[in-house]
Amino acid sequence: MKTAVIVFPGSNCDSDMFYAIKDGLGEDVSYVWHTETTLDDYDAIMIPGGFSYGDYLRSGAIARFSNIMPAVVKAAKAGKPILGVCNGFQVLLEAGLLPGAMLRNKELKFICQTTPLVVENNNTIFTKEYEDNEVIQVPIAHGEGNYFCDGRTLQQLEENNQVVFKYHSKNPNGSVADIAGIINEQGNVLGMMPHPERAVDDILGNKDGLRLFQSILKHWRESHAAVTS
Ligand SMILES: NC(=O)CC[C@H](N)C(=O)O
Numbered sequence: 001m002k003t004a005v006i007v008f009p010g011s012n013c014d015s016d017m018f019y020a021i022k023d024g025l026g027e028d029v030s031y032v033w034h035t036e037t038t039l040d041d042y043d044a045i046m047i048p049g050g051f052s053y054g055d056y057l058r059s060g061a062i063a064r065f066s067n068i069m070p071a072v073v074k075a076a077k078a079g080k081p082i083l084g085v086c087n088g089f090q091v092l093l094e095a096g097l098l099p100g101a102m103l104r105n106k107e108l109k110f111i112c113q114t115t116p117l118v119v120e121n122n123n124t125i126f127t128k129e130y131e132d133n134e135v136i137q138v139p140i141a142h143g144e145g146n147y148f149c150d151g152r153t154l155q156q157l158e159e160n161n162q163v164v165f166k167y168h169s170k171n172p173n174g175s176v177a178d179i180a181g182i183i184n185e186q187g188n189v190l191g192m193m194p195h196p197e198r199a200v201d202d203i204l205g206n207k208d209g210l211r212l213f214q215s216i217l218k219h220w221r222e223s224h225a226a227v228t229s
Pocket of ligand 1: 013051052055088141143
């Protein structure tokens with residue numbers, strides 16, 4: 001599986017994502033600078049965390065107009081797995097690839113801590129390696145993680161099982177319905193505020209994030225085998 005990690009000016013979790021794929025998963029991975037215009041060579045696309053364009057206007061609002069974004073939209077339409085973590089989630093929202101918007105944390109403070117999450121939907125290409133309703137520990141690190149959408153959108157998200165992760169026991173940022181991560185209707189674009197790439201090795205404290213990447217790889221291997229057999 002060939003994975004692209006998109007890099008914008010101000011991305012700062014690109015190396016974490018790169019090594020989660022390279023060392024954690026043992027798969028081929030490349031950085032792709034935001035001025036590039038194609039992702040055709042890649043099987044999976046990662047949009048990492050950080051402060052793209054300094055979070056000016058709104059987090060992700062400028063990165064969303066980068067040259068690489070039409071290729072991200074094309075990959076999304078083609079059904080390739082696309083994972084946006086933290087600032088990556090914010091970019092996906094701004095690009096309209098996921099519904100809703102991100103507000104500043106309720107307490108108006110940047111929060112950096114390991115946080116328990118519930119796997120609300122383990123029937124996705126990103127979460128097959130988790131148990132349903134499993135509680136996992138994943139770090140968060142954000143100032144704008146207060147996910148918001150209107151009531152109708154929330155109802156649709158809940159009805160379609162598009163809420164993939166919720167905060168468990170304590171909501172750190174005030175997000176609607178304790179949402180920590182959502183997937184698109186097609187099931188191939190996941191945005192989440194917590195950082196699974198920071199939980200892929202015992203030396204980082206835990207490996208609960210690794211199974212997310214293993215799920216993507218398993219899905220890719222299964223669909224690849226189906227195509228070639
Ligand atoms: N770690 C990150 O991606 C930070 C996200 C973001 N720019 C924020 O603070 O809200």
